[in-house]
Every structure is written in C-alpha cells, then in structure tokens.
Ligand SMILES: CC(C)[C@H](C(=O)O)[C@@H](O)C(=O)O
C-alpha cells in the first residue's frame with residue numbers, strides 16, 4: 001500500500017480548524033482508495049514565534065525537505081506578531097526554498113454557490129509566479145523616522161524565474177482550452193514588465209497551438225468582473241497573481257472556496273498546499289470557518305501525489321454537499337457540519 | 349465674465365472622440381452658467397511622436413503651466429508606439445511635473461446603469477497616489493538578452509509623497525462618511541508598505557473623527573466585489589490605486605462610466621482631468637465610444653475651477669440621460685447621440 005509522508009503546518013487561527021477538516025477528508029479518501037497518509041504535525045506559528053523567537057526552527061526547511069508534500073492551514077496573528085514578520089518567517093521562505101514557483105489557483109463556481117456576479121459560467125485557472133518579482137524582499141529605508149525618509153522596495157525578475165512560470169502557464173493552457181492571458185503593467189513599469197512581455201513572446205514561439213494575449217493588470221482586474229467567462233488560463237507575477245486570485249476567490253463566492261497549490265514542477269523538493277484564505281483571528285476556534293477551500297486544497301495535494309481518483313472523489317463530494325446548500329452561505333453551517341457532509345458524500 | 353484657460357490634449361484613438369463630446373457639454377454648461385472656456389488644443393499623441401520623435405515638445409510642460417487646467421482624452425497607440433514610450437512621454441510626466449499627486453476617481457452606479465454585481469448601493473471615492481511609488485520609473489536590466497538576465501523595478505516612496513496623499517484621503521473621508529480604508533501589502537512588501545502603514549497611523553492622530561482601517565490589496569480587491577457598499581474613501585499607492593480604480597470602473601458598469609481628476613491640491617500648477625479608459629484603437633473614430641466618463645471628467649474640471657453649479661448640472665444631465673437608458677449598454681447609442689441627450693438634458 002502506498003504511503004505518503006505529509007508535513008502538516010496548521011499555523012494560526014482558523015488554519016488549525018480547517019487543517020483538521022481537510023485531513024479528516026483526505027484520510028477518508030485514502031482509506032477508500034487504498035493508500036495511507038503518514039502525517040507529522042509542526043506547531044510553527046505566531047505562538048511558536050512568541051515562545052521561541054522564530055516562526056520555525058533554524059533547520060525547519062531541512063526538516064520539511066524529507067516530506068513528499070506540505071499542507072499548510074494559514075499563517076498570521078497580527079495582534080501579536082506583525083504580518084511582515086510572520087509571513088517572511090514561514091510561508092514565503094518555504095515557497096522560495098523549495099522552488100515552488102507555480103502557485104495554482106482554480107476559480108469557478110461550485111454547484112449551489114451563488115457568487116456576487118450576475119455572470120456564472122466561468123472556469124479560470126490562475127498561475128501565479130511564487131518565488132521572486134515583487135516579493136523578492138529587496139529594499140530598505142533611508143533617513144528612517146525623519147521628514148526626509150525614503151522607503152525603497154525592489155522587484156527582481158530573473159529570466160529563469162519568468163521563463164519557467166510562463167512555460168508552466170503555456171503547458172496548463174495547452175491542457176485546457178488553449179488560451180493564455182499574460183498579465184503585466186508594461187505601460188508603467190518599463191523594466192520588469194517590458195521584460196516579462198518580451199519573454200512571453202519568446203516562449204510563445206514554442207506553443208503555436210496556444211493563443212496568448214498580454215493584458216495590463218488594471219484592465220485584467222476589470223475583466224475578471226465584467227467578462228470572467230472570456231478567460232481560460234491566466235499567468236501573472238507574484239503580486240499581480242496575489243491580487244487576481246483574491247479577486248478570483250471573490251467571484252467564486254468568497255475565500256471559503258479558494259484552493260491553492262504551491263507547486264515545484266520539477267519535483268526536486270516538496271510542494272505545498274494551502275487554502276487562499278488567511279488565519280481570520282476573529283472567527284478562529286469557533287467551528288465556523290468554511291473548510292471547503294482547505295478540503296479542495298487537500299484534493300489538489302492528493303492529485304499531485306498521483307492519487308487522481310481520490311482527488312476527483314473529494315471534489316465530487318464537496319460539490320455533492322454544496323449542491324445541497326451545505327457551506328454555501330456564510331454562517332449557514334459549522335465547520336464540522338460541512339466536513340461531515342463532505343465525508344458522508346465521499347462514503348456514498 | 350470669468351474666463352477659464354484650458355489646455356486640451358485629445359491624444360490618441362477615442363481620446364479625440366470623447367474630448368470633443370466633453371468640450372461640447374462643458375461649453376454648453378459655461379454658456380448656461382455665465383462663464384467662458386478659452387481652450388487651446390495640443391496635438392500631442394502617438395502620431396505626433398511618429399512625426400517628431402517626441403510625445404510632446406521639449407517645452408511642453410512649460411507651455412502647459414500657463415493654463416488653469418488640462419483636459420486629456422487618452423494616450424496610447426501600441427501598434428506603432430510601445431505604451432511604455434507613449435505613457436512615459438506624456439501622461440506620466442505631466443502628473444509628476446505638476447505635482448498632481450491626488451488622482452481622484454468616484455465609483456457609483458449612475459441611474460439606469462446595470463453593473464456586473466448583484467450589489468448596487470455603493471458609493472466609493474478612490475484616492476490614488478499619482479506621482480511616485482511603483483511608478484517611479486527607477487530600475488534597469490542587467491545581462492540583457494542573455495539567459496542570466498535580471499530586470500529590476502524599484503518602487504520609491506517618500507515621506508512627503510505618502511504623507512500628503514494620506515492627508516488628502518483623510519480630508520476627503522472627513523467631508524464624506526468619515527471612513528477611510530488605506531490599502532497596502534505590508535505582509536509581503538516589508539519596506540514600502542510597512543512604511544505606508546506607519547505614516548497612516550501617524551496622520552490618523554490628526555483625524556480622530558475619521559475611522560481608518562488598513563487593508564491588504566488582495567483582500568481589498570475581493571471586498572470591492574463582495575461588499576462594495578462597506579467602503580467610503582479608499583486611499584492607495586499609485587499601482588494599487590490603478591488596479592482598484594479599474595475594478596471600480598468595472599463594478600460601476602464599465603470604463604465608459606469612470607471619470608478621474610489628477611489634482612494638484614496646492615494649486616501651484618494646473619490639474620488634469622481625463623476619463624479612466626484608454627485610447628481603444630479598435631473603436632477609434634467610429635462614433636461608438638461612450639463619452640460619459642469623459643463628460644463626467646469635464647464636470648470634475650469645472651468643479652475644480654470653482655464652477656460647482658455647472659459641474660452639478662452636468663452630472664444631473666448625465667443621469668437624466670442614463671436614467672432613460674441612453675448610453676447605459678455597450679453599443680446601444682452612438683457617441684454623438686449620447687452627447688446630444690446629455691446636452692438636451694442640460695438645456696432643460
Ligand atoms: C499572506 C500573504 C503573504 C500571501 C501572499 O501575498 O502571497 C497570501 O495573500 C496568499 O495569497 O497566499
């Protein structure tokens with residue numbers, strides 16, 4: 001029987017609630033499809049930071065390297081640890097250290113979910129660069145605390161980084177409806193984004209079967225709302241992908257439905273799976289967080305691990321539940337009720 | 349009789365169509381309210397670039413300085429001049445040279461307009477920093493054209509720049525419903541955006557009557573779609589404001605309805621007024637562009653020039669037309685029919 005070694009980082013707030021739910025469903029799917037999950041839980045979080053002065057131990061990355069995949073709930077507890085510290089101490093270094101350069105986020109309406117748009121027939125796959133660009137962390141502050149202060153934040157785009165994410169995007173488009181929208185802002189950012197456009201044109205030559213269209217981030221944000229059904233695969237920089245995928249979450253009914261995978265396509269290191277939502281301190285531990293995004297993310301993990309049947313069964317079970325209105329409206333059902341409904345559909 | 353000296357830059361594509369429409373209405377309003385507009389038209393555009401090698405003459409900025417206000421249609425014709433050239437040669441330098449640091453964009457549904465959201469009762473004023481930040485133009489490319497290429501784009505935020513736009517935002521919030529949302533991404537951009545958050549907290553101390561809430565750009569994009577009615581005034585950096593205002597345009601029914609003002613609040617130099625939309629080469633010169641955003645922008649100009657009554661009358665005339673369904677759906681009416689309807693409502 002195949003055994004998959006998974007590192008669990010529930011993290012902060014509702015990260016803990018939804019990781020429990022996701023693992024309950026993933027374990028049930030494993031049982032049904034004849035494999036096992038050997039999970040090890042790491043308490044790395046803002047509490048851990050307050051206790052130890054670090055979000056994860058110094059050898060955290062090395063520890064994680066021994067796993068086939070990482071499942072993360074959510075990170076951040078701004079009341080005690082600034083987000084800039086907690087995220088740069090845990091989530092962002094994992095994405096970078098393991099070259100999880102493709103952040104994949106699907107946006108479509110699950111059965112039974114009513115989104116905020118009148119439009120309903122969209123099916124978008126957003127591919128976000130996940131290791132560099134606007135998240136490079138380069139920069140500094142000069143004359144700090146004085147009237148003459150200047151803060152500098154530098155985006156760094158490498159050919160390696162841009163080319164690999166574009167190739168990944170073209171591959172995904174080829175496997176879907178053959179259409180790729182590459183998001184930039186080359187009319188205002190004349191170094192980084194003009195470069196991205198150039199590399200897009202080069203890589204496009206290798207994919208004559210994919211139609212590619214460049215689009216500015218501002219126009220793209222508008223289009224996600226005005227004409228989401230005109231989109232297939234989107235490829236975007238780290239920041240633009242961040243923004244567009246929250247927008248994608250919004251049009252699919254909210255962050256409770258937005259799943260994500262941080263993929264190392266070469267499989268030279270573990271990939272990481274996490275819902276798009278944050279730790280939501282205000283509703284943490286109250287059994288009211290929607291676990292669907294987290295469960296869907298676990299399905300993406302199983303798919304990545306080669307358990308495509310189990311992944312598909314989980315997704316079908318989620319939609320069997322939402323089609324009955326379970327978990328489709330904020331506050332309509334508890335975390336555990338939604339999880340039970342998905343589990344029941346999975347057994348059926 | 350007061351005479352206002354206005355520089356007109358119709359620019360490219362539909363910029364020309366809608367500038368004509370906007371000036372027809374502005375002139376009619378001037379006649380009705382007893383003032384005059386002395387307009388001078390400058391042919392600065394991509395055609396001008398192809399003819400002269402410059403988007404505007406070397407002394408263009410000095411020429412414009414002699415006017416009370418500038419009205420701009422749209423800039424850009426990517427088929428012949430890269431956007432990175434045309435925008436950096438005309439639009440962006442004007443915003444910077446004249447310290448038009450507050451870009452103001454109202455987002456609400458005009459009467460009779462059906463937006464893409466189920467939600468309809470929102471009224472948002474977006475204040476965008478307009479002179480620095482992600483649009484600083486700092487950066488470069490190393491090892492260009494080789495596999496080891498690196499492109500760098502640097503955002504520069506100064507205390508002067510951040511503080512003045514925040515103060516402007518607080519003033520606007522005070523004059524409206526007393527609520528300000530300050531948009532950053534301090535969990536990922538630990539220099540620029542953490543700095544912005546710090547200055548927000550400092551300036552907030554001077555506005556105890558305004559409730560201020562920081563929000564990350566990704567969450568904010570989602571909120572514009574999920575709960576736009578929860579927003580009053582938004583203040584954001586150059587790039588974030590750019591993205592959010594196209595999103596604002598989308599939820600208000602499209603770019604045909606999105607007006608904007610580039611304001612120099614000290615009045616030490618002319619302010620500039622322009623619709624948010626671009627030059628739309630595909631529909632240029634066909635008498636089908638929606639002139640409402642342009643006409644609304646002209647109303648904002650008259651308001652800035654102290655002609656508040658004329659501005660209000662234009663806005664009322666626009667809504668008298670849209671309430672009858674004129675100009676509310678793409679393709680339903682020609683540019684000239686919409687302009688005629690607004691002109692008729694203005695006379696009535
Ligand atoms: C928490 C934050 C740093 C993170 C990001 O911006 O990448 C989150 O918003 C996401 O989308 O995964």
Ligand SMILES: CC(C)[C@H](C(=O)O)[C@@H](O)C(=O)O
Nearest residue numbers: 187188218435439590624626
């Ligand atoms: C044309 C472009 C450079 C411009 C901008 O990004 O500022 C436009 O999108 C706008 O919003 O005014």
